[in-house]
Amino acid sequence: MTKNKTRIIEFPTKTETSSHPVIKDGIKNFDDYEGYEDEEYFNLLEEKDYPGLIQYCKDRATENPGGLYAKANLGKAYILNGNYEKALSYLSECHQQYPNIDEYQHLLLDVLFGMGMTEDDYEWSKKPIVLRLTKNIIDACYLYLRPKRKPRSIYDIHNEFVFKGYVTFTPKDLLLELLDDQRFIADDLEDQEMLRVVRKKDLK
Numbered sequence: 001m002t003k004n005k006t007r008i009i010e011f012p013t014k015t016e017t018s019s020h021p022v023i024k025d026g027i028k029n030f031d032d033y034e035g036y037e038d039e040e041y042f043n044l045l046e047e048k049d050y051p052g053l054i055q056y057c058k059d060r061a062t063e064n065p066g067g068l069y070a071k072a073n074l075g076k077a078y079i080l081n082g083n084y085e086k087a088l089s090y091l092s093e094c095h096q097q098y099p100n101i102d103e104y105q106h107l108l109l110d111v112l113f114g115m116g117m118t119e120d121d122y123e124w125s126k127k128p129i130v131l132r133l134t135k136n137i138i139d140a141c142y143l144y145l146r147p148k149r150k151p152r153s154i155y156d157i158h159n160e161f162v163f164k165g166y167v168t169f170t171p172k173d174l175l176l177e178l179l180d181d182q183r184f185i186a187d188d189l190e191d192q193e194m195l196r197v198v199r200k201k202d203l204k
Contacts, residue, residue, distance in 0.1 A: 041073075050081035068101065075107045079114065087111045099125035106166050113168075129165030133173055137161070141174070142183050142197060151187060151194040154178070 044053040057074035064070050071094045078087035088111050095104040105128035112122055119130050131137065141157055157178075158171040178184045178195055185202060186192040 048080075050077060053077040054081055054083075068098065068103075072103050072107065075104070079107065079110055084111050084115050088115075096125050102128060102166075109166050131161055131165040131167050131169075133169040133177060137169075137174075138177055138181055141178060142181075145184070145195065145197045148196065151196040154193045154195060157195065 041056060044056055054077040057077045061070040061074050075087055075091040078090060091104055091108050091111065095108055098104060109119060109128060112119060144160055145152060154171045154175045158174050161167050175193060179192060183198055184195050185198050186195055188194060
């Protein structure tokens, strides 16, 4: 398929080299970033006061201009408030500065999908992996469950993909597909969220 170049989003060309202490050789460790979510942050989220959340995150980002969590949370606040254009511009700068941080990649994907676009409509510094519910995913679930004797929760199965890319499907979506595949079975009809693969004994 020929890509429609007129829909590809570009971002500023200025590039900065990361001097953040947790960025080494382009490898990210988001768990080491300084977190700052406090009671006020969560209260704003719970109250769905997204304009207030934006201002709160702006203040924290201003206080800590090198804070990677602060940048991500401000981007999230823009998205939650529906400010997709602002989120796109802001997160594009973050992504260009730190192209190996998948948090920024995934937030940009949230924006693109929210705008009715796809990952192909953006000019990435480093293109993220987008996981869709295809036969390859179902086959991967089978390979994951096959050596396991006991059933596994659909949430455990779904979590196997969370760190492999941007997951576009929910645990419920995955469950419906697996139950429709004859290689998988739920022992308890009242709790179909616990799955295993079909064994020879099941075919007798």
